[in-house]
Amino acid sequence: MKTHRILFQPMGQRGIFPEGTSILEAARRLNIGLLNVCGGNGTCGHCKVQVVSGAVSDRTQEEEQFLSPEEIESGFRLACRTIPLEDTTLQVPAEPLSAPQRTQVECRIAYPSGIGMAAFNPSAPMGLAMDLGTTKIALFLVDLETGETLASQGWMNPQIKYGEDVISRIALSDHDQRMQKTVVNELNSWIQKITKDIGRHPEDIQQAVAVGNTAMHHLFLNLPVSQLAKAPYVPAIKSEVNIKAREVGLKLAENAILHLPPLIGGFIGSDHVAAILASDHQQSTGTRLILDIGTNTEISLVAPGFISSVSCASGPAFEGAHIRHGMRGAEGAMEHVRINNCQVDVQTIGDIPPTGICGSGILDAVSQLLENGIIDKTGVMKDPGRTRIRNNEREFVLFSGDGANGTREITLTQKDVREVQLAKAAIQTGIKALLQNHHLTVKELSQVLVAGAFGNYIDLESAKAIGLLPMLPSSRFVQMGNAAGAGARMILVSALERKKSLEIAAKATLLELAVKPDFRKLFMESLVLEPYASSVGVNTP
Ligand code: FES
Known part of the structure; x- marks a missing residue:
């Protein structure tokens, strides 16, 4: 050849x-x-x-x-x-290289104490919790007797080279079995490294727990995934899985058991189950909303009598994709933006000159353009004095790069604003649909818990101003960080928490947005960039 x-x-x-x-x-x-x-x-x-x-x-x-x-x-x-x-x-210019994103390993909520493993498996000295995200992977080595985290590590999911989003990877995986091996090989080398760092060996790991969205879960287990790319997105398996870790290629103790908690269904995987579990340890009573915002956003309404979940196709705008100068949350990304008339102040990750704009910056920029009257609430850029036309498109200049230190001009275009509107409308529709289904209003939410890396870094006021999140007092919001990782550790070290995770998945019902009769109307209304509060959520006949 x-x-x-x-x-x-x-x-x-x-x-x-x-x-x-x-x-x-x-x-x-x-x-x-x-x-x-x-x-x-x-x-x-x-x-x-x-x-x-x-x-x-x-x-x-x-x-x-x-x-x-x-x-x-x-x-x-x-x-x-x-x-x-x-x-x-x-x-290869620097721009198309997958820059390493800051990885959110820790959870900001209080990690519950006293959930030792003694009653569960007293002979297992060390455990491994894994959060398999589409973009990032986090590992935690845990002392199974005390529940203490001994070491943790986060890094980019190596499957990214096969596509940034799960749909691209699903399309490839039926012809390419390398996807599973890629992730397992990388896990084995990181496990080797972090155990060595604390003077231990991978063979000391007796128990492992892995959580992930439905696609990551299926790819990890080498299950068929093509059905996940088309409605009604039926998982090959939803129940918990307990197998020998070596069956998926993990190099741990000879008989180490790998536990994968159950999925809720559709795209809502065990990472969301773990996040709900972690959120259980908040002080809040009453009704709470838990969101993990990403290309696919999972939202659950959790109340004493029910758990109702929805999955929204929010698209990759908040991950910096489909945005003219978008990038991931890596060094050089604008993460916060303030606009005062035409004066633009930006904060970048790493405090270096900006090379692009990441999700939290994009959210700020749209909110600030709205506040300054440069876009209206329908998203139209309407201020010729402060915007310009380039390549037949209106845009606002956020940063005038002069080429020095590799800087370049960074703008937010009319199309970028539209992408943000679509993303936020998908999420707002999901929240409103959940509330409507249970005859609840925004004001009845006692707490809104935002999980994941994007949710951890966003300015809540910007999110509320454009209607990405409901207009509630800041005291009702919790930015949880890596709640899925925290939940995975709880499931690893506590028989009680593991049982609770099974109950969460069994109790959760999946709301199918696409079959909701007023879905289109709700979505169109949600495109408007404005705060929403008390008037929504009431179920109208
Ligand atoms: S990977 Fe080439 S256009 Fe998307």
């Missing part, structure tokens, strides 16, 4: 690949983390690379759409659409 050499610069990584291998596929095989939000479908435009030498396949329609005339002139191509026809050298 004919082969070509492909060299990636500036990292200097090279390989020999069979004819017909795309540049993105070659990057994946070399473990080069090229951003591929759409999983290589040619629909996100993030995988830009520059061809320095070598003939490549003809430009495609998708490339005409995503590459500017200047980029085409300079030899830029989309890695997923381009196939080298001979030995090729490529230059």
Whole structure:
């Protein structure tokens, strides 16, 4: 078979690949983390690379759409659409490399004391809790007798090279069994490292618990996933799973048991069950709302008599995708934005000049544009004096990069605002639908618990101002951090908490938004950028 050499610069990584291998596929095989939000479908435009030498396949329609005339002139191509026809050298700009995101390992809520393992498995000295997120993975080594966390580690999910979102990975996984191995290999090396750091060995780990959304759970267990990509999104299995850890390839003690708590259904996985469990340890009584905001947002309404859950397709805008200058929450990302008339103040992660804007910054920016009258509540940019037209689109300049220190101009476009509106409308619709179904109003919520990394860093006032979260006093909100990780540790060390997690999953009912008769109306109303409070949630006939 004919082969070509492909060299990636500036990292200097090279390989020999069979004819017909795309540049993105070659990057994946070399473990080069090229951003591929759409999983290589040619629909996100993030995988830009520059061809320095070598003939490549003809430009495609998708490339005409995503590459500017200047980029085409300079030899830029989309890695997923381009196939080298001979030995090729490529230059990878910093932007499409998957920058490591700050990983939220810890939970901000109080970790309950006195949940030791003695009654559960007194012979097991050390346990492992894993939170398998779509973007990030967190590991915790736990003393099973005291419940104390001995070490923790968070890092990017290596499956990202197969696609940033679960749908892209699901599309690939039926043809590519490497997905499961990729994550297990990475887990084994981190387990090796963190056990060594505390003077222990992976073989000391007798018990393990893994939580994750439905897709991560299924991919980890090598279960079929194609049905998760289409309605009604039925999981292959919902009940708890208890197997030998070695059956999935984890290198722990010879007979170590791996427990995966049950799923609620649809996209609502055991990570959400674990988050609800962790939120149980808050002081609040009464009705509470628990949200984990991501590409898919899981929301549960928890009251003494019921748990009702909904999954919303909120899209990747708050992860920085589909936003002109969006990026993940990595160094250089604008994480907070304040606008006073035309004066823009930004705070970046790492206090360095901005290279893009992440979810919390995007939320702030939209809220501030609204407050300053630069957009109206329908999201229209209406101020020609403070905005401009570029590439046939109106935009607001957040940062005027001058090229020094690698800085560039960062703007928020009319389309970016629309993406945020769609994301927040999906989430607001989910919240309102849950409240309506139980004849409750916003004011009756005693607590709103926001889990996950995005929820941890957002400005609650910005979220309330555009209607992403309900308008309630700040004292009723808790930004929990990694609640799923905290819940996984509780399930690991306590038989009682494990039992509770089974009860949570059994009690939770899934609300199917798509079959709700007034779903469309609710969604359209939720597109409006304004606070919502007492008037919503009452079920109208
Ligand atoms: S366009 Fe999305 S990965 Fe290439």
